Amino acid sequence: MTTPNPMQDERLQKASLVTVLMRRPELGAIAGLLVVVIFFAFTANPAMFSLSGIMTILNPAAQLGILAVAVALLMIGGEFDLSVGSLVAFTGLLLGVFLVPMGIPIALSIPLTLLAAAVLGAINGQLVIRTRLPSFIVTLAGFFIFRGLSLVGLKWATGGSTQLRGIREAGGDSFLVGLFSGNAFSGLFAWLASVGLIDKFPNGTPKVTGIPVSVIWFVAITALATWILLRTRVGNWIFAAGGDANAARNSGVPVDRVKTGLFMVTAMAAALVALLTVFDAGSTDARRGVQKEFEAIIAAVIGGCLLTGGYGSAIGAAIGAVIFGMVSIGLTYTSFDSDWFLVFLGGMLLVAVLFNNYVRKKVTGER
Amino acid sequence: MAAPLIEVRNIIKHFGSVIALSGVSMKVSSGEVLCLLGDNGAGKSTLIKTLSGVHQPTTGDFEVEGRAVRFASPRQALDAGIATVFQDLAMIPLMSVTRNFFLGREPVTGMWPFTHIDMGFCDRVTREEMKKIGIDVRDPHQAVGTLSGGERQCIAIARAVYFGAKVLILDEPTSALGVAQTSMVLKYIDQVRKKGLGVIFITHNVRHAYAVGNTFTVLNRGKTLGTYAKSEIAMDELQNLMAGGKELATVSDELGGTV
Numbered sequence: 074m075t076t077p078n079p080m081q082d083e084r085l086q087k088a089s090l091v092t093v094l095m096r097r098p099e100l101g102a103i104a105g106l107l108v109v110v111i112f113f114a115f116t117a118n119p120a121m122f123s124l125s126g127i128m129t130i131l132n133p134a135a136q137l138g139i140l141a142v143a144v145a146l147l148m149i150g151g152e153f154d155l156s157v158g159s160l161v162a163f164t165g166l167l168l169g170v171f172l173v174p175m176g177i178p179i180a181l182s183i184p185l186t187l188l189a190a191a192v193l194g195a196i197n198g199q200l201v202i203r204t205r206l207p208s209f210i211v212t213l214a215g216f217f218i219f220r221g222l223s224l225v226g227l228k229w230a231t232g233g234s235t236q237l238r239g240i241r242e243a244g245g246d247s248f249l250v251g252l253f254s255g256n257a258f259s260g261l262f263a264w265l266a267s268v269g270l271i272d273k274f275p276n277g278t279p280k281v282t283g284i285p286v287s288v289i290w291f292v293a294i295t296a297l298a299t300w301i302l303l304r305t306r307v308g309n310w311i312f313a314a315g316g317d318a319n320a321a322r323n324s325g326v327p328v329d330r331v332k333t334g335l336f337m338v339t340a341m342a343a344a345l346v347a348l349l350t351v352f353d354a355g356s357t358d359a360r361r362g363v364q365k366e367f368e369a370i371i372a373a374v375i376g377g378c379l380l381t382g383g384y385g386s387a388i389g390a391a392i393g394a395v396i397f398g399m400v401s402i403g404l405t406y407t408s409f410d411s412d413w414f415l416v417f418l419g420g421m422l423l424v425a426v427l428f429n430n431y432v433r434k435k436v437t438g439e440r
Numbered sequence: 441m442a443a444p445l446i447e448v449r450n451i452i453k454h455f456g457s458v459i460a461l462s463g464v465s466m467k468v469s470s471g472e473v474l475c476l477l478g479d480n481g482a483g484k485s486t487l488i489k490t491l492s493g494v495h496q497p498t499t500g501d502f503e504v505e506g507r508a509v510r511f512a513s514p515r516q517a518l519d520a521g522i523a524t525v526f527q528d529l530a531m532i533p534l535m536s537v538t539r540n541f542f543l544g545r546e547p548v549t550g551m552w553p554f555t556h557i558d559m560g561f562c563d564r565v566t567r568e569e570m571k572k573i574g575i576d577v578r579d580p581h582q583a584v585g586t587l588s589g590g591e592r593q594c595i596a597i598a599r600a601v602y603f604g605a606k607v608l609i610l611d612e613p614t615s616a617l618g619v620a621q622t623s624m625v626l627k628y629i630d631q632v633r634k635k636g637l638g639v640i641f642i643t644h645n646v647r648h649a650y651a652v653g654n655t656f657t658v659l660n661r662g663k664t665l666g667t668y669a670k671s672e673i674a675m676d677e678l679q680n681l682m683a684g685g686k687e688l689a690t691v692s693d694e695l696g697g698t699v
Contacts, residue, residue, distance in 0.1 A: 096581070304556040306546045309535075313543055316532035323526055325515055325544035383534040433534070 098377030099389035101428045102396070105375055105421065109396050109403075117406035124271055124281045126406070128288075134398025135291035136346050138391050140365055141372035142291075142298045143342035145390035147335045148373050149302070151315030151382030152201060152208040154336060156215030157343045157369060161362025162223040164190050164340075165347035169237040169357040170230050172244065179247045187344050193219075194340025198333035216366065223359040241355035254352035256283025287349045291391070294342070298387035311335065315382030371418065372397050375425040379433060396421070443506030444469045445607045445638040446491065446522065451500035453486055460486040461497075462662040468607060468638040468655075473629065475649035476642045477682045478659035484642050487659065488609050491640070492524035493517030521606035525596045525613065533585030538566040540584050541599050569598045573628060590621030594628050607638040614648050626652050646679045658682055 094100055113121055120126050140157055147154055167189050171182035197215055201208040231237050244250040256262075259282050265271045266279030273279045302308040313321035314328045321328050343362070351357045374380065375396060376389025400418070404411040447467035453460045461483045468474040478484045489495045490502075493511030502509055504520050511517045514524070531540045542562050549558040566580040573594045575587070584592060593613045600608055610629070614622045629652050633639055643649050649656060656673065658665040658681045665681055 096583075300556075304559070306548060306557060309539055309543060309546055309557065312535050312539065313532050316534045320526075320532050321543065323514065323524070325518065379534075383532065 098384060098386040098429075098432075099392060100377070101425055101432070102376045102386075102389040102392035105396050105425070106392050106399075109399050113399065113403045113406070116409070117403055121403055121406040128281055128285065130398045130402045131288045131291075131395070132285045132398075133401065134395045135285065135287040136349060137365065137368055137372060137397055138291045138394030139287070139294055139342050139346055139349075140339075140369040141376070141390040141394045142295050142387045143339040144366075144369040145373035145376060145378050145385050145387055146298055146302065146311060147339050148370070148378040148380070148382060149315050149385040150311045150332055150335045151318065152332055152335065153212060153370070154197065154215075154339045155209065155212040155366045156197065156219055157339055158362040158365035158367075159216050159219035159223065160190065160193065160340055160343035161347045161350070161365060162357075162359050163193075163219040163226075164344040165351045165357040165361050166223050166226050166230070166237065166359070168344075168347060168351055169240055170226070173237060173239050174230055176243070179244045179249050183249060183253075183348065186348065187341055190340040190344035191337045194337035195333055197340065198336030201336070202329045202332060220359070223361075227357075227359045236356050236358045238356040240351055240357065244352065250352055251286075253286060253348045255286060257286050257289050259283035287353075290345065290349065291394075295387055295391040302387055307331065307334075312383055315384075317383070368397060369394075371422050374429065375421060377429060377432075379429055380426070384429075384433060442470070443503070445505060446640075447501075447503045447506075448491070448497075449501040451487070451490060451497045451502065453490060453495060454498045460662055461490070463500075464659065464662070464664050466657045466664065466667065468640055470606075470638055471633055471636050472654045473633050473639040473641055473652050475653035475656045476640055476659065477644065477646065477649055477656060477678065479644060479683055481661070482659040483662040484659055485611075486662075488524060488611055488640070488642060491517070492522060492609055518603075521604060522609065523600035523603070523605035523607070524609040524611065525593070525600055526611050531584045531592050531596060534583055536581045537570065537584055537587070537595065538562045538580040541566045541569070541580075541595065541602075545603055565602070569602060570595070573598055588621055589617050590624045593617070593621075593625050597625075597628060597632060601632055601635070601637065605637065607640065608632060609640045609642070611642050612644070613641070614643060614645065622648065644682065646675055646682065650675045650678070 121130075140161075144154060144157060164186055168182060168186045171177045171185055172179060177185065193215075197208075197212055200206075200211045204211065227235060227237060241250070262271065262279045262281060262283045266273040266277070271279055271281065302311060310321065310326045310328075310331045313324070313326050314331045318328050346365075347357075347361065350361060372393030373385065373390040375393035376386055376391070378385030378390065397418075400421075401411075401414050404414055404417075444467040449465045451461050451464045464483065464487055466474065466476070466487075476484055476487065486495065490497050493514040493516055496510065496512070504522070509520060511520070517524075532543070535543070538559070539562075542557070542565075546557045547561055548555045549561075550556050563580050570580065573591070575591050575594070584595075587595070597608065597610070597613075613625050613629075617625065626648060629639055629641065633652070633654075641649065641653060650670075653670060655667060655669055656678055657667045658678070660682075668678070
């Protein structure tokens with residue numbers, strides 16, 4: 074005889090595995106990733122899946138992924154931000170101006186840049202909340218304004234040049250530079266090479282000297298965002314704010330504060346990407362982050378975010394970004410013209426949106 | 441007798457030049473279902489929004505358990521034990537039953553900065569509460585969108601009760617429901633009343649009101665038309681009062697007394 078478990082209700086319908094899987098918003102992204110991996114496994118040069126090939130894919134995927142995860146949170150919260158790409162350029166410019174012409178020490182310049190991004194994000198959020206206009210339009214204005222300011226500001230700061238150089242030099246040998254550029258775990262990789270676990274050059278240095286720091290940031294931010302979404306009060310409020318702002322307000326959720334916070338996070342993610350690219354290149358220019366706002370939204374949608382808000386996943390968006398990186402870099406390993414990338418991208422977006430709508434109907438029982 | 445849970449006297453509410461309430465009085469006590477009846481535009485919505493702290497009365501007395509109050513926000517009303525369940529804005533369809541149940545009042549555990557929602561506890565409570573209502577599908581992780589309207593309404597009420605409401609304001613909880621669903625909700629309202637809560641039940645369906653109500657307050661054009669105990673008034677009288685009397689009577693005659 075079995076002892077009855079007090080936690081178990083005999084009338085509890087055991088949800089079928091399919092239902093449980095369908096409830097995971099990242100299901101589509103995982104399926105997409107499998108399709109893409111299988112496609113390249115058959116068509117691409119095997120070098121693509123070597124350690125160095127994977128690092129080549131992950132670096133751009135990580136930068137996009139940081140944005141995509143933040144954008145996914147914002148989309149779950151029911152808003153869009155089209156200004157993130159322009160903000161990458163603008164905050165990059167701010168960092169450059171703080172460091173080079175103004176000569177502010179790096180330990181102060183970095184927090185100042187992040188702070189400026191937070192303020193700009195808060196302005197975006199307050200504009201959306203106070204005007205009650207769609208965030209699509211409000212941030213479309215930001216899209217142009219920040220790109221324009223980057224162009225004008227860069228010329229003003231450099232006396233007419235399109236690039237602001239000397240950032241690495243201004244950074245000096247501060248450990249902060251290492252936080253945003255280069256590779257991590259180089260000791261581990263050197264050891265792995267010495268014991269013959271990974272490929273090395275004849276002189277003994279490993280072919281891959283470490284994991285790009287952007288990838289570390291990407292993984293950490295994805296993990297943090299997922300935890301916040303699924304396990305904290307704020308996460309619950311984000312879903313609620315995007316699912317039905319009125320119902321959320323009636324339940325005591327500070328919807329406006331949640332949304333403003335999300336805009337701030339998105340802007341700060343843009344600033345982080347700016348830090349990563351600017352310290353990596355040692356310079357900044359006004360073309361940084363072009364089209365990143367759309368790519369981030371696409372990655373978030375591939376990752377299961379609904380355009381209408383209230384549903385989605387940070388892990389999904391991260392996988393969406395990896396798919397993105399894989400396709401954009403992977404095509405160069407195949408015999409296909411790499412311009413097929415755009416066609417693939419559009420197709421993927423369309424399939425993802427159709428799939429998401431289907432899943433939503435399943436989840437909510439809509440007919 | 442103990443002071444009523446809520447009592448308002450001569451509440452007046454102006455929105456600019458529009459007079460929404462021009463002197464409404466009503467009270468509800470513990471273990472009582474007060475039905476607030478009135479046709480469209482009678483001021484029911486304004487009154488409940490005033491009671492639940494969304495609006496502040498322009499003038500008038502508002503007492504909770506004998507003490508004068510003035511709520512600046514719905515949150516304050518909630519803290520005073522006045523919970524409002526709105527008709528279709530109670531739940532978020534894409535979120536799970538558990539997440540909806542605890543929305544805005546999530547119990548947390550763990551040390552800062554690792555404070556997180558105590559999901560095990562939430563699931564347990566939600567499952568128990570669903571069981572009490574008698575909802576057959578018992579997975580608290582399913583999205584609220586998969587539940588029927590009546591089940592949603594019941595869970596919204598259960599949530600308010602669980603979080604210690606003394607007075608429940610139900611804004612037309614049955615207006616969008618079918619017959620079986622309606623009886624489910626009405627039965628649950630009666631159950632809640634027996635627990636000793638005060639219920640303010642807003643409806644324009646006299647039949648539903650008569651089924652569970654103890655007292656009936658009729659509003660018309662922003663004024664209280666009258667308050668009646670169930671023993672004092674019959675259902676069709678109530679119906680006539682609510683529609684402002686004679687017009688409905690004429691229409692009713694024309695349609696052969698079926699309205």
